[in-house]
Amino acid sequence: RAKAWGRGTLCVFEPEMDTHLRARLEMEQDLREALAEGQFDLAYQPIFSVVTGALTGFEALLRWNHPRRGIVEPSDFVPLAEDSRSIVEIGAFVLRRAVADIAALPGNLKVAVNLSPVQLAFGDIVGTVEAALRDSGLPPGRLECEITETALFESEQTSLAVLQRLREIGVKIVLDDFGTGYSSLSRLRLLPLDKIKIDRSFVQDATEGSASAAIVEAITVLTGRLGIATVAEGIETEAQWALLVRTSCAEAQGFLLGRPLPIAEAAAMARDGYGVPVALAAGFSAPT
Numbered sequence: 001r002a003k004a005w006g007r008g009t010l011c012v013f014e015p016e017m018d019t020h021l022r023a024r025l026e027m028e029q030d031l032r033e034a035l036a037e038g039q040f041d042l043a044y045q046p047i048f049s050v051v052t053g054a055l056t057g058f059e060a061l062l063r064w065n066h067p068r069r070g071i072v073e074p075s076d077f078v079p080l081a082e083d084s085r086s087i088v089e090i091g092a093f094v095l096r097r098a099v100a101d102i103a104a105l106p107g108n109l110k111v112a113v114n115l116s117p118v119q120l121a122f123g124d125i126v127g128t129v130e131a132a133l134r135d136s137g138l139p140p141g142r143l144e145c146e147i148t149e150t151a152l153f154e155s156e157q158t159s160l161a162v163l164q165r166l167r168e169i170g171v172k173i174v175l176d177d178f179g180t181g182y183s184s185l186s187r188l189r190l191l192p193l194d195k196i197k198i199d200r201s202f203v204q205d206a207t208e209g210s211a212s213a214a215i216v217e218a219i220t221v222l223t224g225r226l227g228i229a230t231v232a233e234g235i236e237t238e239a240q241w242a243l244l245v246r247t248s249c250a251e252a253q254g255f256l257l258g259r260p261l262p263i264a265e266a267a268a269m270a271r272d273g274y275g276v277p278v279a280l281a282a283g284f285s286a287p288t
């Protein structure tokens, strides 16, 4: 069936595609108003030391509280926000909010913020980070910027230069979802990196004696030699945790250890000097 789209355009669509496109256009329109309407919020997922079991920080995860759809997950709107470049503004909001929230907590907790390659390529990310740190008083070393390896490849030259500058001001750079993109281990030494986050897919396939367990172990050993720290994401079972504890991976996060939380609950966790759940802490010196 035929349908008029916008001004002076006439397109022919299958009914199914019509619905799909209509939904997408609607989302794009809604996204334009979401920031001004205060519909974005952050959830904080705790990250723990694999060595002591202590809480070391949180990853800030974006949530869109859509007026009709309810909570929308980032995978359903971040790509749209990237296409329209509104991720630059949204990302600036995330940085300011996350840095201010964590600066207000007791202890020297870190905050990890996900950066889109679009934020590195357009807009003034370095200026945004500097302003967020200055206004909140958070020391730069407690901010970790997460970027996926695929993102690094897409706009390599600009991205690398920007990451270098962030690093010069003392911010830590984390390669997110490591193992899903194209980075060879040897390439790691060429990137301005402080830490890599081992992707959930390896952790979830890591059973005793499996290839994935060997890969996790190998990654932690090699990065250690390069002076790069490791964090593992997606720990869901006690078996995965037990395997991880025997590697030299420094930190871990996952639903077993803690779900993404509203700031009030994350703050309570920080005040109580939280560590990994007691049953998992066997063999550790008491977390502080």
Ligand code: C2E
Binding pocket: 045, 060, 061, 062, 073, 074, 075, 078, 087, 091, 094, 114, 115, 116, 146, 176, 177, 233, 234, 235, 236, 253, 254, 255, 256, 260
């Ligand atoms: P990510 O950076 O790899 O974040 C981890 C994702 O895995 C989060 O999903 C988290 O809720 C989920 N997760 C954590 N532990 C577990 C687990 O044990 N099992 C399983 N199955 N999942 C777990 P979320 O919040 O839906 O975020 C998805 C992705 O969206 C993130 O992946 C990140 O790439 C992107 N994202 C989130 N917040 C932002 C943001 O502020 N800016 C940008 N540009 N991207 C963001």
Ligand code: MG
Binding pocket: 059, 114, 146, 176
């Ligand atoms: Mg991340």
Ligand code: MG
Binding pocket: 176, 177, 197, 199, 233
């Ligand atoms: Mg990740």
Ligand code: MG
Binding pocket: 177, 199, 200, 233
């Ligand atoms: Mg991931």
